[in-house]
Amino acid sequence: MLSIMLFLISGATCETxxxxxxxxxxxxxxxxxxxxxxxxxxxASQQLNKALTLIKSLEGDPTNREEVLQQAISIIREVDxxxxxxxxxxxxxxxxxxxYNGLLIAFIVSLIVLVYVLTPRIFWSLWIRARKHWIIKIVxxxxxxxxxxxxx
Numbered sequence: 334m335l336s337i338m339l340f341l342i343s344g345a346t347c348e349t350x351x352x353x354x355x356x357x358x359x360x361x362x363x364x365x366x367x368x369x370x371x372x373x374x375x376x377a378s379q380q381l382n383k384a385l386t387l388i389k390s391l392e393g394d395p396t397n398r399e400e401v402l403q404q405a406i407s408i409i410r411e412v413d414x415x416x417x418x419x420x421x422x423x424x425x426x427x428x429x430x431x432x433y434n435g436l437l438i439a440f441i442v443s444l445i446v447l448v449y450v451l452t453p454r455i456f457w458s459l460w461i462r463a464r465k466h467w468i469i470k471i472v473x474x475x476x477x478x479x480x481x482x483x484x485x
Contacts, residue, residue, distance in 0.1 A: 353388055353405055357381060360413045367416050371430075372423030377412045384408040 361381055368374045387405040391398055 350388060350391060350402070353402055353409070356406070356409055357384060357388070360409050360416070363413065363416045364419075367419045367423060370420045370423040371427035372419035373426075374419060377415060377419065380408050380412045384412075 364374050364377055364381065367377075384405040387401050387408070391401055
């Protein structure tokens with residue numbers, strides 16, 4: 334029983350470079366989708382790049398092949414397990430960014446409307462308040478108001 338389990342574990346971990354690269358491509362595709370959702374995928378892409386570097390290092394030096402492949406697989410699976418959280422975080426950040434932009438636009442429009450509506454009222458009330466003690470006196474300069482058009 335123990336030997337069968339060891340065989341299954343060793344068989345499951347003995348993946349070829351092509352299978353690991355295929356897994357890497359699948360995870361990269363998921364990572365691209367997460368980026369489209371608005372997620373910050375900088376660290377995850379660096380981890381995938383590290384895994385790819387480990388895989389490419391096998392071409393020149395095949396020593397410790399199994400260990401290096403297992404390390405690359407563990408990095409790839411770790412990134413794969415973080416992708417749903419990244420997608421959710423990206424959607425949340427995008428939602429709050431859109432909410433902020435909408436509120437900012439609404440605030441600017443309401444400020445413009447308030448300025449348009451209230452400026453004349455404020456201006457005229459201040460103008461009248463500043464000139465409330467003025468006395469208006471009609472001065473007849475040309476003799477009898479003949480130039481005044483209001484007097485028919």
